[in-house]
Amino acid sequence: MEKLMIAGGYPLKGTVRISGAKNSAVALIPATILADSPVTIEGLPDISDVQILKGLLEEIGGSVDFADNDMTVDPSSMISMPLPNGKVKKLRASYYLMGAMLGRFKKAVIGLPGGCHLGPRPIDQHIKGFEALGASVTNEQGAIYLRADELKGARIYLDVVSVGATINIMLAAVRAKGKTIIENAAKEPEIIDVATLLTNMGAKIKGAGTDVIRIEGVDQLHGCRHTIIPDRIEAGTYLILGAAAGEGILIDNVIPQHLESLIAKLREMGVNIEAGDDQIFVSPAEKMKAVDIKTLVYPGFPTDLQQPFTSLLTGAEGTSMVTDTIYGARFKHIDELRRMNAGIKVEGRSAIINGPIRLQGAKVKASDLRAGAALVIAGLKAEGITEVTGLEHIDRGYSHLVEKLNGLGATIWRENLTKEEMEQMKNA
Numbered sequence: 001m002e003k004l005m006i007a008g009g010y011p012l013k014g015t016v017r018i019s020g021a022k023n024s025a026v027a028l029i030p031a032t033i034l035a036d037s038p039v040t041i042e043g044l045p046d047i048s049d050v051q052i053l054k055g056l057l058e059e060i061g062g063s064v065d066f067a068d069n070d071m072t073v074d075p076s077s078m079i080s081m082p083l084p085n086g087k088v089k090k091l092r093a094s095y096y097l098m099g100a101m102l103g104r105f106k107k108a109v110i111g112l113p114g115g116c117h118l119g120p121r122p123i124d125q126h127i128k129g130f131e132a133l134g135a136s137v138t139n140e141q142g143a144i145y146l147r148a149d150e151l152k153g154a155r156i157y158l159d160v161v162s163v164g165a166t167i168n169i170m171l172a173a174v175r176a177k178g179k180t181i182i183e184n185a186a187k188e189p190e191i192i193d194v195a196t197l198l199t200n201m202g203a204k205i206k207g208a209g210t211d212v213i214r215i216e217g218v219d220q221l222h223g224c225r226h227t228i229i230p231d232r233i234e235a236g237t238y239l240i241l242g243a244a245a246g247e248g249i250l251i252d253n254v255i256p257q258h259l260e261s262l263i264a265k266l267r268e269m270g271v272n273i274e275a276g277d278d279q280i281f282v283s284p285a286e287k288m289k290a291v292d293i294k295t296l297v298y299p300g301f302p303t304d305l306q307q308p309f310t311s312l313l314t315g316a317e318g319t320s321m322v323t324d325t326i327y328g329a330r331f332k333h334i335d336e337l338r339r340m341n342a343g344i345k346v347e348g349r350s351a352i353i354n355g356p357i358r359l360q361g362a363k364v365k366a367s368d369l370r371a372g373a374a375l376v377i378a379g380l381k382a383e384g385i386t387e388v389t390g391l392e393h394i395d396r397g398y399s400h401l402v403e404k405l406n407g408l409g410a411t412i413w414r415e416n417l418t419k420e421e422m423e424q425m426k427n428a
């Protein structure tokens, strides 16, 4: 096991290229199950979630070739093997295997998903959708059993706006009989990306990216080539980093429209941002002003950037409030930031940050993926050395993080944990 070592205080500058979107990748890869001939997805990120999904497709008989960020999946020999445990538990997005396998085989057995611990993360809306399409869904000893004689299109109203439920229902409905209408659907760019792949495979989908998605089921889907969208959360993380510890960073391969809420907030703080077609240049404010943010569904401020943004706010003049309306308990990074001298308290769903504070390097632990990003940003702007454990979370979502940061002039490296640290981790 490794930890991340960060020597803080070096100003970062240069260009960083953004990888393919993690939250698209984890849906696009399972979507290939629905085809009857090879599908190629170009530009996938090098992250552990992608490797785990590759392994899962191979477990059910898929032939998968993954090189230079492009993955070709031949799904023709896949069978509906139960996937109750093991790899499934390593990532939340394994729930997309439910929709995809149900759509193709009309049955699936999938273990309850794992992933980041952000408080309760139910999948009741996914199940509501599968049931509306005619599937029986039962939870037996920690695995979800899905069975249907046939899937029939239905009108499904989501009680909660959910990215996962919207995509999962789309995956099952594209091969159902007749018309499905998803109302109160999520509108995130990743949903449009998945709908684009499915459409290239022969599916009939209208309205992806709005809150009503209409799907006309088809009997068969075929192979195709698809290029993934850039990762707006990775791009947002580097934008925040550029504001916190940069001396001018150019973010390349980004869709600026996907980050409007973040860009607006950064500008409100006094950060300089110039957005081009597929690049954004960021340089720090002379004096950063405190701001309040509230996370919302897209196009609101993304919950996935709330934690990195908190690290930035420790350097802003005044009191800021960060409220997470999506995951009210996504604040495990706060105790760690406090170890680094930040003045933050949590009240209910909000964190209140007093700044500006000079952060100090410390030994901290990433409890989840974006908490990890928050601690890396904090470490890069802190005085002295910061050691971040819990690297397995960061590796789930940030492609070549150490290389990209060193390319910007950071001093950051991976080190093996000492025996003593391994013991401490086991007992924690």
Ligand code: EPU
Pocket: 023, 024, 026, 092, 093, 116, 120, 121, 122, 123, 124, 125, 126, 127, 160, 161, 162, 163, 164, 165, 186, 233, 303, 304, 326, 327, 369, 370, 397
């Ligand atoms: N919810 C329900 N019932 C459901 C589904 C969701 O109550 O059946 C609730 C959740 O508890 C949450 C809200 O609805 O309060 C939104 O959850 P959503 O389903 O949209 O989240 P998700 O699809 O499981 C994706 C991303 C998350 C991101 C959220 C919100 C993937 C694989 N994950 O999760 O990304 O935080 O949308 O935008 O796409 C991350 O990248 O770090 C990450 C956690």
